[in-house]
Amino acid sequence: MSEYRRQHPLMIVQTTIRGLIQLIWLFLVLFFSLSNMEQDFYSLYLVAGIFVLSLGWAVLSWLFFTYRLDNDSLHIRSGVIFKQERSIRKQRVQSVNVFTNILQQPFRVSRLQVKTAGSGTEVEFNLYSVKWEEAELIKEALRGVYDTNKESQEPVAGRVHSVDRREMYIAGLTSGRFLILFSLLIALYFQFAQFIPEEYLEEAVHQLEATPLHLLISMITAILVVSWLLSTVYFVIQYYNFNIIREQDTLHLSWGIIEEKKVTVKVERIQALSIRESPLRQMLGRCSLHMELAGGADKNQDQMKLLCPILARRDVDSFLMDILPEYALPESMISVPSRARKRYLIRAIIPALLIALPLHYMQIPYFYLAYLLIIPCIPLGLLRHREAATAVMGSHLCLRYRYFSRLSVLVKKNHLQSLTLSANPMQRLSSLHSLSVAVLSSPAGVRFTVKDVDKSDAADIWAWYSRYG
Amino acid sequence: MTETRSLLDRLRIGLVIEDQPSERIDPRALKVWRINGFIGSVIVLLIGIAAFFFVDTVIPDIPNWIGLLALALSVLYLPFAVLLVPPLKMRYWRYEIREHEIDIQHGIIIIKRTLVPMVRVQHVDTEHGPILRRYGLATLRVSTAASNVHIPALSRERADELRGEISNLARVSDEDV
Numbered sequence: 113m114s115e116y117r118r119q120h121p122l123m124i125v126q127t128t129i130r131g132l133i134q135l136i137w138l139f140l141v142l143f144f145s146l147s148n149m150e151q152d153f154y155s156l157y158l159v160a161g162i163f164v165l166s167l168g169w170a171v172l173s174w175l176f177f178t179y180r181l182d183n184d185s186l187h188i189r190s191g192v193i194f195k196q197e198r199s200i201r202k203q204r205v206q207s208v209n210v211f212t213n214i215l216q217q218p219f220r221v222s223r224l225q226v227k228t229a230g231s232g233t234e235v236e237f238n239l240y241s242v243k244w245e246e247a248e249l250i251k252e253a254l255r256g257v258y259d260t261n262k263e264s265q266e267p268v269a270g271r272v273h274s275v276d277r278r279e280m281y282i283a284g285l286t287s288g289r290f291l292i293l294f295s296l297l298i299a300l301y302f303q304f305a306q307f308i309p310e311e312y313l314e315e316a317v318h319q320l321e322a323t324p325l326h327l328l329i330s331m332i333t334a335i336l337v338v339s340w341l342l343s344t345v346y347f348v349i350q351y352y353n354f355n356i357i358r359e360q361d362t363l364h365l366s367w368g369i370i371e372e373k374k375v376t377v378k379v380e381r382i383q384a385l386s387i388r389e390s391p392l393r394q395m396l397g398r399c400s401l402h403m404e405l406a407g408g409a410d411k412n413q414d415q416m417k418l419l420c421p422i423l424a425r426r427d428v429d430s431f432l433m434d435i436l437p438e439y440a441l442p443e444s445m446i447s448v449p450s451r452a453r454k455r456y457l458i459r460a461i462i463p464a465l466l467i468a469l470p471l472h473y474m475q476i477p478y479f480y481l482a483y484l485l486i487i488p489c490i491p492l493g494l495l496r497h498r499e500a501a502t503a504v505m506g507s508h509l510c511l512r513y514r515y516f517s518r519l520s521v522l523v524k525k526n527h528l529q530s531l532t533l534s535a536n537p538m539q540r541l542s543s544l545h546s547l548s549v550a551v552l553s554s555p556a557g558v559r560f561t562v563k564d565v566d567k568s569d570a571a572d573i574w575a576w577y578s579r580y581g
Numbered sequence: 582m583t584e585t586r587s588l589l590d591r592l593r594i595g596l597v598i599e600d601q602p603s604e605r606i607d608p609r610a611l612k613v614w615r616i617n618g619f620i621g622s623v624i625v626l627l628i629g630i631a632a633f634f635f636v637d638t639v640i641p642d643i644p645n646w647i648g649l650l651a652l653a654l655s656v657l658y659l660p661f662a663v664l665l666v667p668p669l670k671m672r673y674w675r676y677e678i679r680e681h682e683i684d685i686q687h688g689i690i691i692i693k694r695t696l697v698p699m700v701r702v703q704h705v706d707t708e709h710g711p712i713l714r715r716y717g718l719a720t721l722r723v724s725t726a727a728s729n730v731h732i733p734a735l736s737r738e739r740a741d742e743l744r745g746e747i748s749n750l751a752r753v754s755d756e757d758v
Contacts, residue, residue: 406726529701529727534693541595550728557727577696579681 116178116189120221120241123177127170127240128163135162179239181253186226188237200237204228206381208251210374212244217372222247226254255362255376271434275354275422283351283400283422284344286392293339301335351421358435365419381405383527384551384560385419385439387428390517397425404553439522442510445501451542452564453497459563460493461486492516500562502547502569504576509549513562521560523551531577533570543567598692602677602684609716610674610734611667616712618662622655625662629655676732678743680750683723685730701725702751707740723747 139159172192180187188198205226212222221241228237242250275283354367366374384404393399401419423431432439448456468482496514503510509528512520529550539545547570548561565573629652636648669689677684683702686694703726709719719740722731735743 526700529725530695530697530730532693532695534688534691536691537596540598540692541592543595550725552726559728574696577698578684579698580679 116180116187118174118178119239120219120243121174122216122219122221123241124167124170124174126215127173128166131166131170132163135166138162181250186237186250186254188239198237200226200228202254205254206378207376208254209376210247210251210372212372214370216241220244222372224250251376271358273356273420273431273435275351275420279398279422279424280348280351280354281344282396282398283393284347285340286390286396286398286422287343287347288390288392289347290336290340290343293343294336297335297339298332301331347421354421356420356435363419363435367421377403377405379436379438382436382438383553384521384523384558385436386522387441387520388517389425389519393422394425394518398422399425399428401428401431404551404558406552406554438524439508440505441520441522442503442505442508445503445510445512446566446569448497448500448562448564449544449566452500452544453494455538455542455544455564456497456500457490457493460489460496464489500564502562502565502573504573509573509576511547511549511560511562513560519560523549523560525577527551528577529557531574533574539564545570547573598673598686602675602686602694604676604678606671606674606676606732606734607718607736607739608671609718609736611671613712613716613718613734614667614670615663618666619659622659622662625655625658674733678747683730683747685732695728695730697723697725697728697730699747699750702747705744705747705751707737707744709737 169192173190176192176195177188177190179189184203185199185201188196188200190196190198205228207227209225209227210222211225216222219241221243224239224242224247226237226239239247239250349369351367352369355365357364361379363377363379364374365377366372382403383406386402386404387399388402389399400421401423402417403419405417419436420431429441432441464483464485467485468479471479471482499512499514499518501512503512507525509523509525510520511523512518529552532548532550533545534548535545543566544564545567546561546563547565548559550557550559632651632655633645633648636651637645666689670687673686673688673692675686681699683697683699684694685697686692703724705724706722707719708722713719713734717737718734719737720731720733721735721740721743722729732740732743
């Protein structure tokens, strides 16, 4: 591939659609502001004009967008009015990802995304529609440099992990996304409830021999069930067929039906690994794995950070051994001391009090119900206390703590950007320190904190991290 | 009587911080922090006065206790920011720059201690605003890829010296890792 080539013409359709979606507010304004017939006629012209212009622009963009792959770089020329030429050297490529949406599938084309190191907006290059074979070709070529010993290229059995369908449904059911959908639907319901004629409701009450309260409760239950099912289906479709392949220094992740995604991650980019157990998943003995990555900021950060959407807790060890032997779970951890328990309890109860006290002060009817919020906070606080722990094993630090989900974070010493111990006077009086580490994660850093670690345990970690320990 | 004293002693012993980093901030910083505190509290006072009159004119029917509270708090902020905070800050601010790491302690109530290895240092800056400049001081800022720390109010020469030192050490560390 030595001369410049164009992408698949499907790009024209994609660009047009994207352009029109960006202009959707304009259409809405037109739709709502011009309502009489005569102006409607003009606005129709206007819409048609916009459509033609978008299409024309898309054709031009396609015409002027060419790319070329040579021995050590990918070159891209683009721009209708302002010309742009870009060369990406293979050595600088951090990852090559392939996305295929539902429109592209029948045409056998994909979006190819090339990411380089850095944190600005200029780190990402997209080829919006390339043939599958060609995407593979480019991917191979850009990868060539760092895999010099290519003999053992094909994935060895056992270094592949696929999430089976049953696990996927469990993941969907426990994803917790139904809460978002639920609140959305509830809000919608109350928005539209006022438009439902009274007679209908009365009729319904009469027919079902139910009181309005019953009706409300059953409505809410129905919405809960529907949103749970919908969110499960959505989750399963989104992450369907999740595959993880470890190949030398790279991880290949792929998932999705409607939009197929293929993501490559160089293992050296992984700055930290976290094992997340949400309460629902913990009950079923399941967890999900996430990574903190350096370089290559992305809009869909959360998706890119996902290593495995669901995994049985007891399989984590063998999973890591196969896929990511760079990380391992510690055999034992040092819990925070029991004298920290009351601090954990107080911390858990404060948010409930912050809700209840103002309501109490304002004497809102049934305000005392708000104090019931304290009840679930007590076991939560106890749980947080019991599970907070630290461990050092060789060059790895492991921190475990809970907010709602339990998080176990594994970080290598040379990925820790800094270590901070902090203590307020109350903590100092009981020889406790909060330990927090900064880890690089695009676009900014993240911090992981375990509160109320015993002073001497904190000092041990400090000494482990210090070169003079 | 003896009991209260022993309680105080216990508090004092409990609150003591052992093996702190060795170096302190330039004593001139105290003055700068006081001036900054004063400027800050004048602004806070103006906001307090504005809040008082706002509540007074917009809702004149009710007793203006929210406005009064805001005013009282903004008045109390002055001695707090000028007399109390700067000496405490001075007392706890310590730093130590070793060959392989930067060790910083700071805080007023919550005392934080941060360790940054030289290998992780991305860049070092010194900066000074008009007040710091007036006293010949500068702030040294050390950034890693994920976090940054600063040492406020060093003498300008010391800050420049440290900046050079850290960027040299950071470079050396880069080579051996």
